Amino acid sequence: MRKLGLNLGKYCGETLAVPAYFADLAAAAQAHGWRDVSFSTTGGKLLPAYFRGSAAGERPTIYISAGIHGDEPAGPLAGLQLLREDSWPAGANLLLCPVLNPDGLAGNSRENPSGVDLNRDYKDPQSPETQAHVAWLQTQPAFAVTLCLHEDWEAQGFYLYELNPDARPSFAPAMIAAVAPLCPIDLSPEIEGRAAAGGIIHPSVEPSSRPLWPEAFHLLRHHTRLSYTLEAPSDFPLSVRVAALVAAVRVVLAAFPK
Numbered sequence: 001m002r003k004l005g006l007n008l009g010k011y012c013g014e015t016l017a018v019p020a021y022f023a024d025l026a027a028a029a030q031a032h033g034w035r036d037v038s039f040s041t042t043g044g045k046l047l048p049a050y051f052r053g054s055a056a057g058e059r060p061t062i063y064i065s066a067g068i069h070g071d072e073p074a075g076p077l078a079g080l081q082l083l084r085e086d087s088w089p090a091g092a093n094l095l096l097c098p099v100l101n102p103d104g105l106a107g108n109s110r111e112n113p114s115g116v117d118l119n120r121d122y123k124d125p126q127s128p129e130t131q132a133h134v135a136w137l138q139t140q141p142a143f144a145v146t147l148c149l150h151e152d153w154e155a156q157g158f159y160l161y162e163l164n165p166d167a168r169p170s171f172a173p174a175m176i177a178a179v180a181p182l183c184p185i186d187l188s189p190e191i192e193g194r195a196a197a198g199g200i201i202h203p204s205v206e207p208s209s210r211p212l213w214p215e216a217f218h219l220l221r222h223h224t225r226l227s228y229t230l231e232a233p234s235d236f237p238l239s240v241r242v243a244a245l246v247a248a249v250r251v252v253l254a255a256f257p258k
């Protein structure tokens with residue numbers, strides 16, 4: 001499989017018809033019994049969120065987010081596909097935030113309308129979207145694992161970041177193995193300026209090393225001890241990128257009681 005050669009200096013591939021996408025999302029969530037736990041910014045912008053599970057007992061919660069970068073449509077589409085497939089572990093609760101930057105998605109722009117990269121705004125949030133998201137996260141239980149779905153317009157293939165400070169059993173090799181038949185893996189020894197091996201990057205978890213916190217770093221500091229950021233290569237067909245993200249998420253879902 002070869003790159004399409006569409007992305008010249010930025011993502012130039014397919015975009016989403018956002019109103020139709022939001023309608024599809026709400027319909028799929030409702031059809032499969034998810035609770036709408038969407039939240040709003042101070043300016044009244046709705047950020048969609050859905051919950052599936054039970055408040056009873058000590059079930060672990062799996063958190064999945066996407067669409068924090070508006071020029072990365074595969075993550076929101078992967079969230080929709082997972083909702084439609086409706087194949088979830090019975091032994092876990094699920095929280096899905098499929099579009100953290102709705103205006104960016106509508107405009108095919110990485111940043112929000114004020115030009116803020118929301119995925120660099122989590123240390124001292126300035127944007128309405130990140131402020132609302134951080135406040136909403138504070139109302140949620142701890143997460144057994146978090147999955148942030150992304151794309152990289154320059155990538156040679158799929159790769160992922162793992163934040164796993166307690167050296168828990170890693171999902172990363174199994175995720176790479178599950179994606180490999182569907183989508184090329186970026187096997188570069190260095191990706192985005194960080195050392196990589198087999199498509200897996202372990203960034204520093206030291207706060208002082210990260211002046212601009214991405215969502216995953218905020219999640220690790222306050223909500224989880226195991227965090228993955230999945231990066232699909234956006235110069236490949238959209239269907240390939242969606243399939244790659246879905247396959248990687250499925251590896252994690254399969255580890256929880258059925």
Ligand SMILES: [Zn+2]
Pocket residue numbers: 069072150151152
């Ligand atoms: Zn991204």
